[in-house]
Amino acid sequence: MHMTRLHKQIVNRVGLIVIALAFLVTASCIGIISWLYLKTDAEQVAAELTKVELLLQNERDGLSRAVNDYAVWDDAYDYVSKPNRKFETDNFTQQSLNVMQLDFVAIMAAPGKTLFSSEINPAYSNITATPAIHTPLLWSLLAKLPDWQQRNGEKMQSTYLTAANGRPLLLAVSGIFDSSLEQPHSGLMIFGRYLDGTYLQRLQQLAESQLQISAQMPVQKITAPLYHTEQTASKRLTSWQTPDIWLQVSKDVNWQQRYLMMALFALGLLLVLLFTSWVLQRLLNRLVVERIETFAELASRRTQGERIYWPVEGQNELDLLARTFNELMDEVQAAQKNMHDLSITDTLTALGNRRGMEEQVSKMMKTCQLGTPLSMLLMDLDGFKLINDSLGHAAGDLLLQEVAQRMRQVMRRQDKLFRMGGDEFAVLMPHTTAEQGHLLAERLIETLVAPIHFGQHRLSVSGSVGVAQWDGETDGLELMRHADLAMYVAKRDGKSCVRLFEKGMSGVASERMTLEQELRRAIAEQSIEPHFQPVIDTGSGNVVAVEMLARWRRNNESVPPLGFIRLAEDLGLINQLSMQLLEKGLTALRHFRQHYPELKLQINISPLQFADRHLALTMLQTIAAYDLPSTALAVELTEGAMLLYPEQVEQTMRQFVEAGVSLHLDDFGTGYSSLARLRDLPFDTVKLDRSFVVMLGEGDTTLSQAVFDMATSMHMDLIAEGVENQTEYEELQAIGYRQMQGYMFARPMPETALIQWLQAHAAA
Structure with a gap:
């Protein structure tokens, strides 16, 4: 079966975990088993030690009874006062000593005074008259006993463990009394038994253990009264004598067999763990890995645009994940559709x-x-x-x-x-x-x-x-x-x-798009220049104002102002263009007013500019920035602006008037303004349109006269535009028009040309 990357990762990681776990479990189990073995051995040896202690205590009790039988006896009591050979030979024979397993017997009357002592010669198994336990040694041992000078009638007896000539020795000591215990003791009866050799062998047979009783501490000196290892247990049997007497019980341990058993156990445990891990891995693959791989494959199809649902097989966590994912996919699908619809x-x-x-x-x-x-x-x-x-x-x-x-x-x-x-x-x-x-x-x-x-x-x-x-x-x-x-x-x-x-429309549209691009560039580069046309007071011959007109040369040809002004309005660039021209016009006006200090600048405002509620404030701030009075400016607007923005136009006009700016109604008579509406607006000048002036040359003065009468009745000034010949000039004068502008007086010209014209006009 082909293994996916996830499958390989899980197999590798689970394998490492299983191996590490098997090693840890096996090592732990071997350690625990070894500890249990040692603990069991120690407990068994300790039990054997206790058993031997009981046997020794039984031996001590038996020896104590034996010495008591001999010591509390009238014959022994009389012997102390009158020693006799017969008492010695009758009672302390080799046979009797062997029966009682005694190695020596001693009778003492007073400190340092031995009445009788005998010892079995271990080489010949007979009694020798020369005692191995000399009187000074016995007396030094007995000196440690409790005071045996007791009151009459008190029975004295005890057993002690000590060492003589390096051999462990069990002593049974009893005071010698009469049989009725009515008299005070007259001496001491001492039985001795060495705890080695034949006696130790017999004790080992009784205990069924390996024993050692010695006056030397086994292995090494310790301070605790009890210690044990995996093979032996030792105990100090004395607590007051010197030297100490030690009991050691040993047990043979077959470690080779134990190691073999532990190895077999470890192998079996390892096999069980490996089999268990194999089963778990199969279950993991079946229940988790294979399903996750299926989910991953389906998810990859989802990224390719397929709408795939994850399989649900039951109620476990993966089924919950699949069910939740499917619901999420439905929500995502709906959200995507909704987002697409919104988009x-x-x-x-x-x-x-x-x-x-x-x-x-x-x-x-x-x-x-x-x-x-x-x-x-x-x-x-x-x-x-x-x-x-x-x-x-x-x-x-x-x-x-x-x-x-x-x-x-x-x-x-x-x-x-x-x-x-x-x-x-x-x-x-x-x-x-x-x-x-x-x-x-x-x-x-x-x-x-x-x-x-x-x-x-x-x-x-x-x-x-x-x-x-x-x-x-x-x-x-x-x-x-x-x-x-x-x-x-x-x-x-x-x-x-x-x-x-x-x-054929491609060329027309292409020309317009080209014109749009070039107009945007011209405004950005401020290459559209102002030209100025003088307004003449025909009564005095003085120049009273100049009207600023926009001029744009494209490819060395002049573009009709009406065309590019409307295009600027369509492109939303009219405000930017108008402010550029205003700043240039104010700069020129400062130069003009050096010759004509009262000269005014007339500027045209597009109806679209009135959409800006801050139009008046912006223009007034610009005038102030050039150190010019607001009275030096005249704003011209057409009737169309009043139709489009009546409320905003009226508000802006009043802001201009309050600041001292003159308001001119341009192209009057060509729009749809009513006379009543004009009376309510703060215009101070009406400009007669060129179309009415042309009628004068044809002998028709009706409209020009009507405009003059209307403006005069409203106390407004008049300016006639487009005056080009003497006939038009004379007819206008005859009606009463005084201020005129047109080609008859001067064409629109740039700043430098107008300055020269003003100088020449002043000289004339």
């Missing part, structure tokens, strides 16, 4: 988003049969940015949600709707040609005409729509690019219209 859904409108559109168009292209049409619609909302900037994101969000709802009402069930981001929407239309998509787009534009209510505001929005049909070969990105090009053309052609993609 392809626009949260604001609940339409699909750009990613969802890319997935859907790819899916449709794969399933679309040959010859089945598929079209895409892209729509960009016109005027959305103005509403979003002026009324805030809440208004913008409401507008986007309402547009999405209207799209759902117009589009068919088979169509897929998406919000691509910002104010751009897309629709995928299966089984739809470009012409059919054009009709749907027109219906969609019609639904956007109805106003949307936001609080007290009525929001109006339109859409520029581009439609492209899939050619069956390009991918989804190319189809979207085609629809995007058509939408560019729709915006260029006046917005709120539909355009179908044509191959």
